[in-house]
Amino acid sequence: MAFTKLYKVIQDHALGYQSINTAADNDLAIYEDFNEEHGSGLSASTSWFQRLGRHNAPTIPRAVANVQVRTSAVGVVVPVMSAVSQSEIILSVRRESTGVYFFPAPFEWVDMWVEVTPSGLNSTTRQAHGHYMEPTEGIFVASPQEAGLLVYLFEKDGSWAAADYDFTVCVFGYGDW
Amino acid sequence: MGFEPLDAKARQKPAGNVGLNRLFSNNLANEDLLFVEHTLDGKHNSLEVPRAVGLIRYSGSYSIHGSSSAFITAVSTPGTGTVELTLSSGKFSAPLFCRITPMDASGDTVPWLAQYEITSETTISVHLRKLATIGGDTWNATNGSFAIAIHALPYSPATARLTQPTALARGANLAPASWNGLVDNQAKLRSYQLAEHSAGGAHNTKEIPIGFLVYRFSDTNPFIDESLNVDDAVVSGDGVDIELPGSTYTAPFPVFGTAHYDELAGQTAATRSIVCIPEDLITTTNVSVYTYAWDGAGWGFASLGFSVMLHRGT
Numbered sequence: 001m002a003f004t005k006l007y008k009v010i011q012d013h014a015l016g017y018q019s020i021n022t023a024a025d026n027d028l029a030i031y032e033d034f035n036e037e038h039g040s041g042l043s044a045s046t047s048w049f050q051r052l053g054r055h056n057a058p059t060i061p062r063a064v065a066n067v068q069v070r071t072s073a074v075g076v077v078v079p080v081m082s083a084v085s086q087s088e089i090i091l092s093v094r095r096e097s098t099g100v101y102f103f104p105a106p107f108e109w110v111d112m113w114v115e116v117t118p119s120g121l122n123s124t125t126r127q128a129h130g131h132y133m134e135p136t137e138g139i140f141v142a143s144p145q146e147a148g149l150l151v152y153l154f155e156k157d158g159s160w161a162a163a164d165y166d167f168t169v170c171v172f173g174y175g176d177w
Numbered sequence: 178m179g180f181e182p183l184d185a186k187a188r189q190k191p192a193g194n195v196g197l198n199r200l201f202s203n204n205l206a207n208e209d210l211l212f213v214e215h216t217l218d219g220k221h222n223s224l225e226v227p228r229a230v231g232l233i234r235y236s237g238s239y240s241i242h243g244s245s246s247a248f249i250t251a252v253s254t255p256g257t258g259t260v261e262l263t264l265s266s267g268k269f270s271a272p273l274f275c276r277i278t279p280m281d282a283s284g285d286t287v288p289w290l291a292q293y294e295i296t297s298e299t300t301i302s303v304h305l306r307k308l309a310t311i312g313g314d315t316w317n318a319t320n321g322s323f324a325i326a327i328h329a330l331p332y333s334p335a336t337a338r339l340t341q342p343t344a345l346a347r348g349a350n351l352a353p354a355s356w357n358g359l360v361d362n363q364a365k366l367r368s369y370q371l372a373e374h375s376a377g378g379a380h381n382t383k384e385i386p387i388g389f390l391v392y393r394f395s396d397t398n399p400f401i402d403e404s405l406n407v408d409d410a411v412v413s414g415d416g417v418d419i420e421l422p423g424s425t426y427t428a429p430f431p432v433f434g435t436a437h438y439d440e441l442a443g444q445t446a447a448t449r450s451i452v453c454i455p456e457d458l459i460t461t462t463n464v465s466v467y468t469y470a471w472d473g474a475g476w477g478f479a480s481l482g483f484s485v486m487l488h489r490g491t
Contacts, residue, residue: 017187031206038213
């Protein structure tokens with residue numbers, strides 16, 4: 001539905017039904033156009049991406065997060081999300097082992113892919129990638145039914161080895177989110 | 178308050194205070210809709226939408242494509258294989274973080290790696306490594322092209338809102354100021370909407386891709402799983418050529434890619450994969466994608482799925 005600019009009126013100007021209809025059409029045009037790639041739902045029971053104004057398009061990340069990996073005074077390596085989008089997709093992160101990080105999925109993700117970008121100084125050579133772990137893969141012995149995003153981090157120091165460092169993770173998804 | 182369409186009025190059928198109030202409330206509903214994840218003037222304002230997206234192109238010297246000079250103002254090379262980007266002051270709030278895809282201009286011969294370093298809210302360094310020979314594992318710092326998306330904390334949400342006309346009571350007359358306020362607000366909302374969206378509602382800004390492709394290998398047979406503004410994708414030599422509708426894109430443009438790790442045969446925790454997209458092979462009708470994997474002794478070409486995001490060009 002096209003948007004049509006309306007005229008203003010002055011005192012004693014008769015406002016015809018056609019102007020009223022055009023105003024109604026204009027509201028509808030704005031609403032429908034925005035709904036093309038944004039949500040409009042008012043209920044909290046709808047998915048995050050179908051809620052009022054939220055972006056809902058495969059071209060826009062469903063979630064992004066920046067993870068900073070810090071070592072405590074007693075030598076415990078702790079991942080901290082310095083920034084994470086309000087998507088209800090990425091809610092937490094935990095370190096499984098050196099260079100292996102896991103983001104539990106609050107629901108089953110479908111039709112998606114993951115980008116991972118390492119950060120690092122010029123003195124290092126790093127490679128990282130991500131992977132959605134299906135509930136049936138059972139990689140973790142302690143909780144074999146868990147599903148979520150696995151990130152693997154590597155660093156070349158003579159040879160390649162798993163390593164802990166800061167990284168960015170980005171989830172894209174198409175279909176019905 | 179939700180949006181409720183208004184029935185069309187016929188000649189001599191009065192709109193009434195209920196009908197006119199519906200117009201006012203629908204304007205308010207549209208305003209509520211527009212200001213989620215957008216600034217007061219309609220620009221995108223959420224963590225997941227990059228503040229800036231650029232193709233940093235190397236051809237003897239560096240040039241910036243795909244992002245406004247209002248965001249990335251300069252590029253320098255303090256050392257071979259290191260690129261320093263100067264960001265516009267006040268445009269980026271820490272913590273900043275990046276997504277990077279190597280887009281080297283030397284063709285399809287070897288993979289590249291890229292990583293980033295945030296120095297401040299106005300300085301980012303990108304470090305590039307190029308594999309010496311296919312099948313090997315020697316990486317050298319080398320100048321090259323890359324696509325970069327810079328994410329930053331959203332701006333503070335807008336507090337000033339439009340002044341909507343006061344609802345009419347039964348029997349009240351519609352004052353010119355109320356109608357004119359409605360007309361003004363509609364025009365403003367439409368202009369905010371069109372700031373970074375097309376008239377049909379599609380996103381229309383360099384920071385958001387205009388096309389994408391999800392390409393998968395199943396039992397070595399490649400197929401397009403999902404795509405937007407892509408005509409076809411065919412295996413060509415060691416890579417995959419993505420055929421584009423020429424009228425949609427303006428070369429050069431940034432492309433972000435990632436390999437589908439789960440399609441690597443015999444994947445283990447030690448499996449690694451890389452995707453590279455040479456920018457010198459990009460035209461308005463073609464993008465070539467090369468995927469590589471670690472075979473235990475070195476890096477070689479690998480047939481595996483990938484996804485790419487195609488942005489608007491300069």
